Amino acid sequence: MNTKNIQITETSIDDLGRITVTIRNEQPTDYRRVEEITRNAFWNLYVPGASEHHLVHTMRHHADYMPELSFVIERQGEIVGSIHFTRAWVVNPSGEEIPVIHLGPVSITPELHRQGLGRRLITHAIDRARALGHRAIVLGGFTYHYHPYGFVGTKKWNISMPDGKFYTGIMALPLYDGALNGVAGVLKFSEALYPDESGLEMFDATFPPMEKLVLSHQKDFERAFAEVDEQEYSASKRKSLSIS
Ligand SMILES: CC(C)(COP(=O)(O)OP(=O)(O)OC[C@H]1O[C@@H](n2cnc3c(N)ncnc32)[C@H](O)[C@@H]1OP(=O)(O)O)[C@@H](O)C(=O)NCCC(=O)NCCS
DSSP states (O other), X not given: OOGGGOOOOEEEEOTTSOEEEEEEEOOGGGXXXXXXXXXXXXXXXXXXXXXXXXXXXXXTTSTTBOGGGOEEEEETTEEEEEEEEEEEEEEOTXXXXXXXXXXXXXXXXXXXXXXXXXXXXHHHHHHHHHHTTOOEEEEESOHHHHGGGTOEEGGGGTEEOTTSOOBTTEEEEESSTTTTTTOOEEEEEOGGGSOOGGGHHHHHTTSOOOOOOOOTTHHHHXXXXXXXXXXXXXXXXXXXXXXX
């Protein structure tokens, strides 16, 4: 049996027996709504405007995209968020590529933030990734978004970015005991995460116009992504910590 083809749908039912929240695999008929929500969620958040809706639009066609781990979350029958994964690797000093998976983008429609929907969606995706036998999830983002799920800076495992540095915003979650033990090296993300941005403007013009603004909180994003992980992991600490 090919477990990759099994579709798991998670639902919640209220006191009257009505389905309130459903998480299911994304279908082609969901694409446009998912892109609208992604655009709204990211608009002016990290930079003036947003590119993540274009990223979702293009990454789906890349060989490294993982449709079996792309989910939408519905609330009362309406899609209100989505999550996407691509293949990634840790390249060790011998040049061997150890496969891991990259989480992102993930978004929930802005008017429903902090109501636990993101947690439901992210937890569901982590559980499915684990059930499919993946080693670890890697991602870049704010620590406050991902520490609640057990993500930790990749310095813990001596996994750096290609510039050789460790950043607090580059995190990993091992999916089974010892999954990242001895997996030191350099992170390699899929080219799917770096689409040709020349198509962004034209693609964005197919959505209702929104104003691009320079906002002070965008600086937090810049800072978060530039913050070098200063934490020291001694050999013994690293060994004990790596059993997670
Ligand atoms: C990130 C995102 C998907 C979270 O979805 P959400 O439904 O708002 O998250 P939840 O309500 O399930 O929150 C789960 C936990 O994450 C943490 N968290 C989420 N948003 C946070 C914020 N703005 N500040 C601090 N902690 C936050 C909290 O620990 C929260 O638990 P709590 O509410 O009990 O304190 C959503 O905020 C979003 O779409 N943001 C815009 C896009 C984005 O930044 N995506 C992530 C980068 S790829």
